Amino acid sequence: MQSAVDVLSWILLAAGGAFVFVGGLGALRLPDFYTRMHAASLTDGMGTILILVGIMLQAGWSLAAIKLIAILVCLLLTSPTASYALANAALLSGVEPGNSRAGKAEN
Amino acid sequence: MELFGLYNYWVFAIVLMTGFYAVIAKGNFIKRLIGLSIFQSAVFLLYITMGKVDGGTAPIIQEGVTDQVYSNPLPQVLILTAIVVGISTLALGLAIVVRIKESYGTIEEHEVQSLDRSS
Amino acid sequence: MVILFAVFLLTLLALTAVAIVRTENLFVAVMLTGIFSLLMAANFFVLDAADVALTEAAVGAGISTVLFLGALALTAEHERSVVSGRWLSMGIVVVTTLILIYATFDKPRLGDPRAPVHQHVAPWYLDQTPELIGIPNVVTAVLGSFRGYDTLGEVFVVVTACIGVLFILGVRRGGYSPSPDGDRLTTAGSGLRHHLIPKVVGRLLIPFIVLFGLYVLFHGEYGPGGGFQAGAIIATGIILYALLDGEAQALKAVPRPVLMGMVVGGATLYGAVGVAGIALGGSFLDYSVLADDPVKGQQLGILIIEVGVGLAVCGSLLSIFHAFAARGRH
Numbered sequence: 241m242q243s244a245v246d247v248l249s250w251i252l253l254a255a256g257g258a259f260v261f262v263g264g265l266g267a268l269r270l271p272d273f274y275t276r277m278h279a280a281s282l283t284d285g286m287g288t289i290l291i292l293v294g295i296m297l298q299a300g301w302s303l304a305a306i307k308l309i310a311i312l313v314c315l316l317l318t319s320p321t322a323s324y325a326l327a328n329a330a331l332l333s334g335v336e337p338g339n340s341r342a343g344k345a346e347n
Numbered sequence: 348m349e350l351f352g353l354y355n356y357w358v359f360a361i362v363l364m365t366g367f368y369a370v371i372a373k374g375n376f377i378k379r380l381i382g383l384s385i386f387q388s389a390v391f392l393l394y395i396t397m398g399k400v401d402g403g404t405a406p407i408i409q410e411g412v413t414d415q416v417y418s419n420p421l422p423q424v425l426i427l428t429a430i431v432v433g434i435s436t437l438a439l440g441l442a443i444v445v446r447i448k449e450s451y452g453t454i455e456e457h458e459v460q461s462l463d464r465s466s
Numbered sequence: 467m468v469i470l471f472a473v474f475l476l477t478l479l480a481l482t483a484v485a486i487v488r489t490e491n492l493f494v495a496v497m498l499t500g501i502f503s504l505l506m507a508a509n510f511f512v513l514d515a516a517d518v519a520l521t522e523a524a525v526g527a528g529i530s531t532v533l534f535l536g537a538l539a540l541t542a543e544h545e546r547s548v549v550s551g552r553w554l555s556m557g558i559v560v561v562t563t564l565i566l567i568y569a570t571f572d573k574p575r576l577g578d579p580r581a582p583v584h585q586h587v588a589p590w591y592l593d594q595t596p597e598l599i600g601i602p603n604v605v606t607a608v609l610g611s612f613r614g615y616d617t618l619g620e621v622f623v624v625v626t627a628c629i630g631v632l633f634i635l636g637v638r639r640g641g642y643s644p645s646p647d648g649d650r651l652t653t654a655g656s657g658l659r660h661h662l663i664p665k666v667v668g669r670l671l672i673p674f675i676v677l678f679g680l681y682v683l684f685h686g687e688y689g690p691g692g693g694f695q696a697g698a699i700i701a702t703g704i705i706l707y708a709l710l711d712g713e714a715q716a717l718k719a720v721p722r723p724v725l726m727g728m729v730v731g732g733a734t735l736y737g738a739v740g741v742a743g744i745a746l747g748g749s750f751l752d753y754s755v756l757a758d759d760p761v762k763g764q765q766l767g768i769l770i771i772e773v774g775v776g777l778a779v780c781g782s783l784l785s786i787f788h789a790f791a792a793r794g795r796h
Binding site (some may be wrong): 348349352354355356357358359360361362363364365366367368369370371372373374375377378381384385388391392395396397398399400401402403404405406407408409410416417418419420421422423424425426427428429430431432433434436437438439441442443444445446448453454455466 | 469472473476477479480483484486487492493495496499502506509510513514515516517521522525526529530531532533534536538539540541542545546551552555556558559560562563566567570571573575577579581583587588593595596602603604605608609613614617620621624627628630634635643644666688689694697698705727779781783784789790793794
Binding site (some may be wrong): 259311314317321324328 | 664669671674
């Protein structure tokens, strides 16, 4: 039983790591500001859920797990909001979608 | 393990001197303050590194556990207060930079100096 | 395994520091400073300094970024790249780095339990804290009781810096008319007032941030936390409110006189606990006499001074923030 939980948690952690890695790759390689931000924010959300659930399985049903749930709820609220605010600010300050040069200048 | 035994100190030296470079070579006052805060962070790293003990945990005594090794609490106390004092003094520096900008219209050292000379 | 992780984090730290110094866009530099602080906090955590990591994350990544951005909005975003004596500075820096690295070969390696730093007072603190003070967090015990004089001094440094900022930025603006660069804060001063999503989510989070700050304050004797961290976290929550609803709203929620009261009251509360120790027949900042049982007295004293520290730090950071924000509106 314990080893099954361990294996499941390691699979979740590895999958989460893979999502974050892909997100990082997208943030570096995609052509303009919006696609890069999109890559980073989406994979970040999925990666966070997988990694935190993986750690929760390691922690077992304890105070640590409840703290992790609180962190998860907080991150699920803030991370998309931050992405929205970032995209909105970029649009308001005149970064055109699809214009790779404007995206590069942002960097 | 032995190989990396001094790695923290090397990173400390590099980060310290990177901050120092910004302070002595850059003319922009805000950049200098950023350099100063990097310099400060490097010192924090040095102290906290010295406080680490092999196999230790954070110095929060666990009840009923007798053979637990704890890291040195003293450097942590010194740095904890130093971080908050650091942000206060940084704010003071930034306030002075804002006033310099208002009276000179610039925050570059050579421009401030030439304005001083011409007046 | 942990050592690999630590080496990775430290390498990132050094790279970030170099990137901060190299970039000529100050805005990018400030954002990188936030990343630098988070990496530093992670490093502190790897090195067993949970309290320090919490402080660095709240102060370095949160408040110092906001202060830098406030100052940037009032000054200039780009650095003009005139570097005086670049090669001379570079030479000095490289030579000093090499000397420092050479000097490290005489230092005990990381985590050596026989290092001189672990021989003197630290074992005494670890031994005596459960007996004399009876709280699990040794960092809080040393901060509040054994080295209470130090902490009192630090709190007064924070208060003095706050007074200095208020004096420097509080006076009315002189003859220089602001550049268009400096005017940006005026238009952005209303915060994210017209953006529904950040506003709704932010408002939802602010009570929990303040609640977490209070938890950190009153749980500091049992886990990582204490007055300095709590003050910074609560200040972050209120600064978030100011960013969402505009600075005027935040001042309505926590008015200037209240802020001043927090700064002065917090520092005075700390000092008053010390004087109460004298009045009850002990020495300055000796909490043992505050209650019948010396251990209870110590705990009570630490709790009160942590509240004082929290009030002073929170009030100072918020006053400094408002001083920068108000400067843009003139």
